[in-house]
Amino acid sequence: MKFNFLVITLLISSVIIAGCSAASSESGEHEAMDHSNMTNMEGMDHSNMTDEEMEEMNMENGHASHTNLVALNNSTGENELAIPQLIEPKDGVVTINAQQGTTEIFKGVQSQTFGYNGSFLGPVIRVNEGETVIFRTKNELAEPTTFHWHGVDISGEGDGGPHQLLGPGAMEDVKFTVRQGASTLWFHPHPEGSTAEQVYKGLAGLIYVEDNNSKNLNLPKEYGVNDFPLVFQDREFTVEKQFDYQAVRNDDGTIGDTLLVNGTINPKLTIGKEKVRLRLLNGANARNYTFKLNTGDKFQQIASDGGFLNSPIEMSKITLAPGERAEIIVDFSKYDTESDIALLNEDDAILLPFIIDEQKTNPLQISTSLNDFAVTDKERNLSVTKKLELFGMGKMVYINGKQFDMNRIDFSQKQGDTEIWEIYNKPDAMGGMIHPFHIHGTQFKVVSIDGNEPPVNLQGWKDTISIEAGQTVKLAVKFNNKGIYMFHCHILEHEENGMMGQVEVI
Numbered sequence: 469m470k471f472n473f474l475v476i477t478l479l480i481s482s483v484i485i486a487g488c489s490a491a492s493s494e495s496g497e498h499e500a501m502d503h504s505n506m507t508n509m510e511g512m513d514h515s516n517m518t519d520e521e522m523e524e525m526n527m528e529n530g531h532a533s534h535t536n537l538v539a540l541n542n543s544t545g546e547n548e549l550a551i552p553q554l555i556e557p558k559d560g561v562v563t564i565n566a567q568q569g570t571t572e573i574f575k576g577v578q579s580q581t582f583g584y585n586g587s588f589l590g591p592v593i594r595v596n597e598g599e600t601v602i603f604r605t606k607n608e609l610a611e612p613t614t615f616h617w618h619g620v621d622i623s624g625e626g627d628g629g630p631h632q633l634l635g636p637g638a639m640e641d642v643k644f645t646v647r648q649g650a651s652t653l654w655f656h657p658h659p660e661g662s663t664a665e666q667v668y669k670g671l672a673g674l675i676y677v678e679d680n681n682s683k684n685l686n687l688p689k690e691y692g693v694n695d696f697p698l699v700f701q702d703r704e705f706t707v708e709k710q711f712d713y714q715a716v717r718n719d720d721g722t723i724g725d726t727l728l729v730n731g732t733i734n735p736k737l738t739i740g741k742e743k744v745r746l747r748l749l750n751g752a753n754a755r756n757y758t759f760k761l762n763t764g765d766k767f768q769q770i771a772s773d774g775g776f777l778n779s780p781i782e783m784s785k786i787t788l789a790p791g792e793r794a795e796i797i798v799d800f801s802k803y804d805t806e807s808d809i810a811l812l813n814e815d816d817a818i819l820l821p822f823i824i825d826e827q828k829t830n831p832l833q834i835s836t837s838l839n840d841f842a843v844t845d846k847e848r849n850l851s852v853t854k855k856l857e858l859f860g861m862g863k864m865v866y867i868n869g870k871q872f873d874m875n876r877i878d879f880s881q882k883q884g885d886t887e888i889w890e891i892y893n894k895p896d897a898m899g900g901m902i903h904p905f906h907i908h909g910t911q912f913k914v915v916s917i918d919g920n921e922p923p924v925n926l927q928g929w930k931d932t933i934s935i936e937a938g939q940t941v942k943l944a945v946k947f948n949n950k951g952i953y954m955f956h957c958h959i960l961e962h963e964e965n966g967m968m969g970q971v972e973v974i
């Protein structure tokens with residue numbers, strides 16, 4: 469206990485120190501920025517805040533800065549991990565129903581939950597590049613929802629943003645052709661004002677896109693055998709073992725002490741003595757996860773949000789902010805059945821213990837060339853045409869000084885044109901916090917972070933990028949379809965509090 473406390477204290481201090489130094493080194497540079505297309509800038513320096521607002525901000529800051537003050541309990545490994553059902557289009561159609569029901573998360577107790585095609589969470593939908601698919605969506609909830617396809621290259625109309633609200637009982641066919649490469653994407657609701665709560669209660673599922681490349685590569689690809697989806701979500705339960713979202717809601721991101729992986733509490737995963745592919749999704753409302761092995765051994769990252777990296781990258785840990793994904797390969801062939809091996813969080817909380825089976829398979833030589841991703845010289849030399857400034861905490865979160873308005877289009881962009889979006893996370897007097905920035909309907913390229921080439925595991929397709937206070941990132945953004953798309957912070961409570969804007973692709 470004392471040790472944990474010390475670690476947390478050190479973490480907080482280092483975040484504060486890091487925040488401050490980032491703020492001071494950045495401020496000069498950004499005074500020179502052209503913010504002529506921004507309005508309400510004075511709102512950003514807190515000068516027009518009331519005392520009450522300032523007090524709220526200070527209080528929020530106590531929770532704040534993403535130091536994740538509520539620690540995660542260790543997984544005891546009591547329960548075998550649930551593996552979501554894998555579904556594929558039948559005659560081109562995939563049926564997806566948003567439902568409510570009850571789920572036995574804790575033994576002998578029924579918790580009220582939401583799910584897709586079931587009472588809790590959703591299936592994995594597997595589609596192929598080039599395939600034309602109809603997602604036949606139905607809202608069987610007692611409240612409005614939408615079906616948003618996070619990371620999917622799809623028209624604005626089909627994207628399932630706040631404009632595509634489906635009332636209780638309503639159905640909608642979303643037809644699109646899969647025009648992107650192999651990737652691990654996901655889907656969740658996006659109704660204005662209740663996204664965070666609906667996700668919290670269990671609305672989230674995965675989409676696997678496969679292509680000729682992914683089918684031919686030497687990679688573990690047997691679903692539920694050596695290729696596993698892992699959806700990480702922390703939750704807070706009442707004494708009655710229910711979700712009471714409104715009671716635990718936090719304006720800077722609702723976190724909990726209890727981890728669910730694929731909806732399983734205290735999970736363990738039994739695997740063979742072989743190389744295993746883990747498709748990680750941070751499906752939390754707000755918590756960042758930093759994954760590492762308890763042995764200190766390295767693993768290989770093979771994919772980012774939107775597809776394969778060019779080659780596997782050796783990593784000893786990987787951080788994912790809410791909305792981000794990564795695929796990693798862990799080599800279990802070097803361990804034996806007695807090995808004590810687990811996936812840990814940064815603070816050493818046990819996320820997922822592994823049980824190694826006797827079973828041995830032929831050693832797999834992982835392909836070394838996976839993709840041909842590149843930021844081109846042309847893209848690198850494009851000038852910035854969209855500037856976004858993220859700022860604030862709690863209820864006072866802004867993009868370019870504004871909060872979300874469904875009737876306001878913030879930007880427009882031409883279909884097929886690549887533009888450079890520059891996103892600056894402006895620190896406040898207290899340091900500021902990380903905002904995971906997500907753009908709908910596209911996969912973008914990270915051109916630079918604070919003027920430097922991004923780390924090698926961000927040199928791949930992304931749809932969500934974690935931006936630290938004081939950081940400036942440049943993204944090369946192209947939309948292949950038309951329509952209205954959201955861009956927002958993927959801390960779902962920030963999104964809900966207005967940290968969201970709209971780009972119209974014409």
Ligand SMILES: [Cu+2]
Pocket residue numbers: 865902903904957958959962963967
């Ligand atoms: Cu945010």
